[in-house]
Amino acid sequence: MNAVTASAHRPGGSPAVVERRRQHVLAALALPALALLAVLFAYPVLRLMALSVEGGTLAWYAKALGESLYLEVFWITLRIALIVTLTTLLLSYPVAYFLATTTRLGAALGFALVILPLWTSILVRTYAWMVLLGRNGIVNKSLIALGVVDEPLALLHNELGVIIGMVHVLMPYTVLPIYAGMRRVDPDLLQAAEGLGAGTFRIFRRVFLPLSAQGIYAGCILVFVLSVGFFITPALLGGGRVIMIAVLIEQQVRDVLNWSFASALATVLLVATIAIYGLAQRATRGHAGGAT
């Protein structure tokens, strides 16, 4: 007891005080960013959400969640987001594996190819897909020239076109986390598995895949959340015929000037996204419990 009292009188203060002071300093470092977020993000979002209940009514929410037309839009959005997420994962995993296992040079070139599109405007990339996928686009012309099909395929202004475009735009967001997850796998573990008699497939199934799963979850959640709210690509490649939730919101604001309904839709989207994110987090934590 004496020792404790004595230490409290030392110039530096007790360990608890020192620790608390250190925490305050660290918290202060985050203040500028927090202030910026508060002014430029939190405030506008809250203002927008307030619009949805203007006049003290929940009628706009009733409309968003009650009318089958709008429920259909939510359903389409969810379906496209799921398909995009799965397709992106299937395409990204081999790419990430290549990057994680190849030589330095191979990895550098591969990374350039993965990241370069990120530096190009989404708008440019989406227009490029319009050129490629149109009735007279390169894809259809080539297919007809090769005699694979007689009639041009409908690749644009439908779900397929939207999915193709979104997968392309979103792929880097899965490649990078999956790659990071793979790099964290200790190569000794793979050797150990091999030495214990396991074949390539079993090493992959039992050791590599579970240990790199964190990256898969992270990438999938990221892509799914981005997909659900995606606007530019669905708007352009869907050509007004594939209505995803973000496209609907934009229509409400720009064409119908119904800010309150747009705000209600946006709030529903936000809540749904947060809910899905939370569920996914919980599920992956349970799943990846063994891995550290």
Next chain:
Amino acid sequence: MDSPAPITAEPAGAGLALRRIRKAFGPIVALDGIDLDVKSGEFLTILGPSGSGKTTLLKIVAGFELPEGGDVLLGGEDMTFTIPARRNVGMVFQNYALFPNMDVRGNIAFPLEVRRMPRAEIDGRVATALELVDLEGYERRFPRQLSGGQQQRVALARAIVFGPRLLLLDEPFGALDRKLREAMQLEVRRLQRRLGLTTVFITHDQEEALILSDRIAVMHRGRIEQVALPRELYERPANAFVADFVGESNLLFGRIAAMRDGRVEIAFENDLRLTARAEMPVGTRVGALIRPERLHLTGAGAQSANRLSGEVIETVYVGTSHKYRVRFRDGTEFLVRVRDTASQASVEIGASLSFDVAPEDVHVFRHDEAAA
């Protein structure tokens, strides 16, 4: 040979033979023609400083690296290019390499599941292995919930549970604290003897090598300098590197000046002459090794052929003994270790002392200066 333990499917371990193993990484020769035989059931240690090529050699035996030349024979069977999974070799990695996504049972059962053993046999073997390493009741723990020593036991259990023909240990004790390390060393040795497992153990710790091994192979710069029994290695090292690397040593270099009656007289550059029990032609360049504990304080009136005297420049008390650093007139320094006894008078720095060494305690080896 020990009685076959229930865990080994095959009777004890197989003998390992390495023939002219060569391996280079670019311009760096990692292994320069390694020949080594490990007898069935033997515990052989490969001892060497880091960069001596011992880890590369172990990887070649395990199959994780392929040699550029030479053969790896296990139980007389050529394994040089056999994939690791088909070698039936158990290995304990330096960092244990336990699968973090599997619990203890999952880790130990892994090599058995891979071999498609029936469930009941897997359960039985896992139980036996856990008992052998004293970890019953830990089946459901994950590696991160275990201490370093426990993780090592799991790694050991996993490496022996499938009845390997050979057990490889890659510096497995490095991460443990001293007490635990000694306990684990004894446990590994006990287990190895009981199962009759042929074992190749890698370490840079010469003390560990002396304690554990049936035989020790000392590696240096991609070559094996000497293969010998621990005691032989300590008392009769083949060259200066081994003498210096294994234990504390006082090394002097000179020429044989005279030989008679199984004794030689060696003349050193500093006018010192020592008599040793050896037979070598006059004029041979030699190195002489005197272990610090073989030097004795000169008793009153004693006669000795080999007397060294000088000034004490440093004293260290190490519990069971005193270590003195003694400097001779020409500046050569010697290490002396004197057992601590109650009657021991304390030695002050600056004191002039003389020491005797028996001719049989001076170990002489050929020393070609060009090779050193």
